[in-house]
Amino acid sequence: MFSLLYRMVRDRALAEDLAQETFIKVLNGIKSYRPEFKFSSWIFKIANNAAIDHLRRKSIDTLSLDGAPSAETPEQMRATSLQLGDRTESPLDEVENRELGTAIERAIARLRPEYRSCILLRHVEGYSYEEIADTLELPLGTVKTYIHRARNELRGYLEDRRD
Amino acid sequence: MTDISMHLNTDEIELWAQGLLPAARAMHLADCSLCRVEAERERKVILELVQLPKFAPRAGFADRVMAQVKVPTPSGDWTA
Numbered sequence: 440m441f442s443l444l445y446r447m448v449r450d451r452a453l454a455e456d457l458a459q460e461t462f463i464k465v466l467n468g469i470k471s472y473r474p475e476f477k478f479s480s481w482i483f484k485i486a487n488n489a490a491i492d493h494l495r496r497k498s499i500d501t502l503s504l505d506g507a508p509s510a511e512t513p514e515q516m517r518a519t520s521l522q523l524g525d526r527t528e529s530p531l532d533e534v535e536n537r538e539l540g541t542a543i544e545r546a547i548a549r550l551r552p553e554y555r556s557c558i559l560l561r562h563v564e565g566y567s568y569e570e571i572a573d574t575l576e577l578p579l580g581t582v583k584t585y586i587h588r589a590r591n592e593l594r595g596y597l598e599d600r601r602d
Numbered sequence: 603m604t605d606i607s608m609h610l611n612t613d614e615i616e617l618w619a620q621g622l623l624p625a626a627r628a629m630h631l632a633d634c635s636l637c638r639v640e641a642e643r644e645r646k647v648i649l650e651l652v653q654l655p656k657f658a659p660r661a662g663f664a665d666r667v668m669a670q671v672k673v674p675t676p677s678g679d680w681t682a
Binding site: 441442445451454455458459462463466467538543544558562563583587590593594597598 | 612613643644646647648650651652654655656657658659660663666667670671
């Protein structure tokens with residue numbers, strides 16, 4: 440479950456926070472667990488929802504590299520733009536770069552979050568299509584479509600790299 | 603019943619990559635260069651995905667979680 444979260448948000452500390460939040464929700468809400476549902480699927484469902492919620496919030500909060508939307512003059516754009524070159528790499532960043540820096544990991548990061556969850560559950564966690572549909576509460580056909588599209592996109596990214 | 607001359611669909615290619623494709627469809631694959639190229643490309647991606655490492659949180663993670671979980675006391679109260 441931690442691997443899924445880490446690959447979804449690509450930040451170790453944040454993935455730990457979300458994993459912690461997931462387990463606390465699971466353990467404190469154990470009475471709401473329905474036994475007809477696979478226990479691990481229930482945990483994955485809560486974890487995935489936490490990751491998707493975070494990514495949605497982040498996409499709303501993200502500042503443009505060119506500056507805040509309200510910036511009208513070049514000076515305002517410069518003052519509100521993100522300065523990537525100023526960022527010093529911490530030891531944790533180095534670990535993340537090493538762990539998630541391979542071509543396949545970078546290709547996964549470029550997928551839409553919905554595709555990413557499905558492809559990770561299918562090929563990294565070994566879930567069946569039906570289990571993914573149950574876990575993510577998606578129709579089976581949608582899960583198949585997402586996985587096929589995700590694999591196509593991954594192939595495209597990886598083949599571009601090799602060309 | 604699938605016509606033996608029909609190209610493999612994506613589900614069948616995945617089955618082939620897992621070594622689970624029925625013999626009749628495997629015969630088509632043996633004869634069809636289009637399907638072989640497509641299947642081989644798909645297999646490379648699947649292989650990269652299944653070989654991805656599993657990651658674990660830092661040491662002490664379980665303790666940090668349990669410190670925030672409410673546990674029932676003998677009196678029936680819940681404590682963090």
